[in-house]
Amino acid sequence: MEHTALLQGIHVKNGKIKTRTLTKATITVRAVIIFLTIFTLIGPFLLKYSTIDWPTAIFYTFDNLKMMFLQPAFNQITFGTAITQIVITLALAFLATILGAFVSFFLAISTAKNLAPASLSNAIIAFNSVIRAVPTVLWVLIFAIVAGLGAVAAVLGMMLHTMAYLTKAYAESFEEIEEGAIEALRASGASWWHIIFHCVLPQSASYLVSWTFLRFETNYGVAIAMGAAAAAGGIGFELFMSSSFYYDLHEVGMITYCALIVAIVLEVIALQIKKRLMTQ
Amino acid sequence: MTTTNFLRMKKWKMTGIIILLLAITYGSSMITDFDVMKGIKSIPGTIAWIATNLIPDAAAMENLPKVLSRLWETIILSVIASTTAAVCAFFFAIFGSKTTQINRILAFSTRLIASVFRNIPVVAWALVLVISFGHNVVTGYFALFISTFGTLVRMFMETIDEASADGVEALNATGATYFQMVFKGVLPDTMPQMLSWLFYMIETNIRSATLIGLLTGTGIGYLFDLHYKRLDYGTLGLITLSIIVVVIAIEFTSNKVRRMIL
Numbered sequence: 001m002e003h004t005a006l007l008q009g010i011h012v013k014n015g016k017i018k019t020r021t022l023t024k025a026t027i028t029v030r031a032v033i034i035f036l037t038i039f040t041l042i043g044p045f046l047l048k049y050s051t052i053d054w055p056t057a058i059f060y061t062f063d064n065l066k067m068m069f070l071q072p073a074f075n076q077i078t079f080g081t082a083i084t085q086i087v088i089t090l091a092l093a094f095l096a097t098i099l100g101a102f103v104s105f106f107l108a109i110s111t112a113k114n115l116a117p118a119s120l121s122n123a124i125i126a127f128n129s130v131i132r133a134v135p136t137v138l139w140v141l142i143f144a145i146v147a148g149l150g151a152v153a154a155v156l157g158m159m160l161h162t163m164a165y166l167t168k169a170y171a172e173s174f175e176e177i178e179e180g181a182i183e184a185l186r187a188s189g190a191s192w193w194h195i196i197f198h199c200v201l202p203q204s205a206s207y208l209v210s211w212t213f214l215r216f217e218t219n220y221g222v223a224i225a226m227g228a229a230a231a232a233g234g235i236g237f238e239l240f241m242s243s244s245f246y247y248d249l250h251e252v253g254m255i256t257y258c259a260l261i262v263a264i265v266l267e268v269i270a271l272q273i274k275k276r277l278m279t280q
Numbered sequence: 281m282t283t284t285n286f287l288r289m290k291k292w293k294m295t296g297i298i299i300l301l302l303a304i305t306y307g308s309s310m311i312t313d314f315d316v317m318k319g320i321k322s323i324p325g326t327i328a329w330i331a332t333n334l335i336p337d338a339a340a341m342e343n344l345p346k347v348l349s350r351l352w353e354t355i356i357l358s359v360i361a362s363t364t365a366a367v368c369a370f371f372f373a374i375f376g377s378k379t380t381q382i383n384r385i386l387a388f389s390t391r392l393i394a395s396v397f398r399n400i401p402v403v404a405w406a407l408v409l410v411i412s413f414g415h416n417v418v419t420g421y422f423a424l425f426i427s428t429f430g431t432l433v434r435m436f437m438e439t440i441d442e443a444s445a446d447g448v449e450a451l452n453a454t455g456a457t458y459f460q461m462v463f464k465g466v467l468p469d470t471m472p473q474m475l476s477w478l479f480y481m482i483e484t485n486i487r488s489a490t491l492i493g494l495l496t497g498t499g500i501g502y503l504f505d506l507h508y509k510r511l512d513y514g515t516l517g518l519i520t521l522s523i524i525v526v527v528i529a530i531e532f533t534s535n536k537v538r539r540m541i542l
Contacts, residue, residue, distance in 0.1 A: 028540045029471055036363050036478075043360040047353060047417045060412035068408060091308035098305055133527035135487040137494055137501075138520055141508060146329050147322040151312040156319055156326075224401040229494050233312065236403060240495075243407035256404045263399035 064249050072253035076246055077238055082258050089227060089234035090262070093219035095155045100162025101212050107163065108170030109196055114182060115174060128164040136161050136222055140230040154232030158222055162215055169215075173207035174200055206277035213273050217266045224259060235259055333513040336521065340514030343507075347515070350500045351522055357417060357499065358485035361424035366436075366478050369394075369429050373436035374462055379445045382458070391437075398430025402488060403495060410496040420499060423492050428481050435477045436470075443470045472541040479534030486527055 074082070110116045111124045140157030147153045177200060185195050227236020235255060242251040309316060372390050374380050381387035406423040413419040443466075451465040493501020500519060507515040 025472065025541045028537060029475065032475055032537060032541075036359070039356075040360050040363040043356045046356055049418065050414070050416055052413065052416060052418060057412050057414075057418075061409065064408050064412055088312055091312045092314075094304060094308045095312065095314055098301060129528060129531065130524060133524040133531075134520060135490040135523065137491045138504065138523070141504075142330065142334070142520075143322065143326055146325040147318065151314040152319050152322060155312075155314050156323070221399075221401055225403050225491055228403045228407070229491055236401070239401070239404060239407065243404075243411070247411070249408065249411075252404060252408060256400055259401055259404075260396065260399050263401075264395060267395065267399065 067249040068253035068256065070253075071250050072257055073250040074254050075248055075251050076242060077251070082235065082238070082255060085233075085235040085238050086258060086262055089223045089236065089259075090220060092151060092154055092158070092226070092232060092234055093216055093223040096158035096162050096223070097212060097216040097219050099155070100159045100215070101166055101208075103159070103163050104166035104170055105208075107167040108174060109200070111167055111171040112174035113171075114177070114179060115196075115200065121171075124167065128167055131160050132164040137226065137229045140226055140232065144230065149231045151232060154223070154226045154230060157230075158219055158226065161222070162219060166211060166215055169211040170204075170208060173204040173211070176207075177203050210270075210274045210277050213270050217263075217270050220263060220266055334517035334520065335514065336518035337514040340512070340518045343515045343518065347500070347503065347519055347522055350503050351526060353417065354486060354489045354493070354500045355526060357420050357424065358482050358489050361421055362428050362478055362481045362485055365425050365428035366432055366474070366481070369432035369436050370474070372429075372433045373440055374466070376433065377437045377440040379441060379448050380462060380466055390433075394430050394433035394437075396430075397426055398434060400426075402427040402492065406492045406495050415497040415502075417498060419496050420489060420492050423496075424485050424488060427488065428485060432477060432481060436474055439470045439473045439477070440466060443473065472538075475541060476534070476538050479530070479537065483527055483530045483534065486523070486530065490523065 077085075107124055107128075111121045113121060136157055139160050140153050143156045144150075144153035147156065181199050181203070182195055185199050190198070223232070223234060224236035224239070226232040227234040227238075228240035229236075231237060235258070239252060239255050239259075242248045242255065308314070372394055375382060376387050376390040376394065378387070402423055405426050406419065409419045409422050413422070447465045447469055448461060451461045456464070489499055490501040490504065493499035493503075494505050495501070497505075500523065504516065504519050507513075507519070
């Protein structure tokens, strides 16, 4: 018993040292987990299901997946077309990323807490969270009313989300720059643009490149979805045609494989870029 | 002399990169028929259009109960797809992470499976599932589950790698079993960060659910598509606004919780 007096701050219960202490954080974590568990258990009963014949549905799903992944084949389109469409999808993603990155850079220097006034920064953050809240596909469809369905609407819609995402990422990279470096330049009489181009940009360049490529990878996936949902062209549209119009799952499988290989290559490149830039 | 050369080299390199990017941009706009001028011109037009047409009017408000019930369905779907995917993703992440892997072959195969699930476009899953499950919430659930699972495995794996290498080493040194190490060491250490990712996925899934709904004819996405094709822009505005409110509310709550647990 006299040991307990020595070990201050250590709680003993039934002769065992209590390893868990209740802080505000642990209580919150527990409450969140309990809430999510209950919601997950009750949730399925709150949904309305139209009648599903489960055994048949599951059987057909596996049958469809078998057709898709084990017997892929091109029927309506050729391999050449698929490659061309993938290049178009990549081009859409690239345009949205590069235009979004360009705008984001200027928004981010007006958002970073160490470079811009707080009121402007908060206004841009609020604006961006509204932009981000609307799904990309809705933006694309809204732009399509004025610009017509196609590449213009798709690129603009994807660009908006890219902009909201990259502004946040860029601003955070800018905020990590040492305050001393900026102060030193300011003290030597450098103009604001001098500070941006000779201190902020070179110091955060590797982060910016890494974030931008990561977003390009995401945009490739988004571009596929936009092709299917908003007729933006590219491999997504072919995917939509072969599944919803021709019901040709062999071709869906083949297209999926093509899109998958490109996506994995992009992911590996993104990882390599991140690794190389972060170790510098 | 050497410094000027170095700076000049850097300048040339930068110029080269900029020219290359411009060339790719030009090439991309050629093959996709993207007209930059038309794009810039349609931005003010769209803003004006949003300001005049996308305002919910009295007729649109009659659709409010319908919108709310679809929205509620979408929220439930996003939450349960995210939580169930998170539980599965946790085990995959444990087997795939470098610090807690059992052996290399298992780690490699879990990472490969997760990568395949993550990189197959969610559109493909949705379009295939709708054939067998029909226009039903189940289609949406499975499509969301698969894509969330793939993403969360990657996020959880990074979290485990970053957070718990020292803790795992310490527990292994005391002779803890594998399960003790995972549930007493890794899990408490990484829980707040993983919950934070889970919230992020719930928010993302509300947006993805709209897309999947549009493709498969379910939920709020279907409602949007329906009124879009009817040119009923008042209701369209109502749907868009309600999605904005829900996503921002979830973002706000998750930011609050995140600040309390991290």
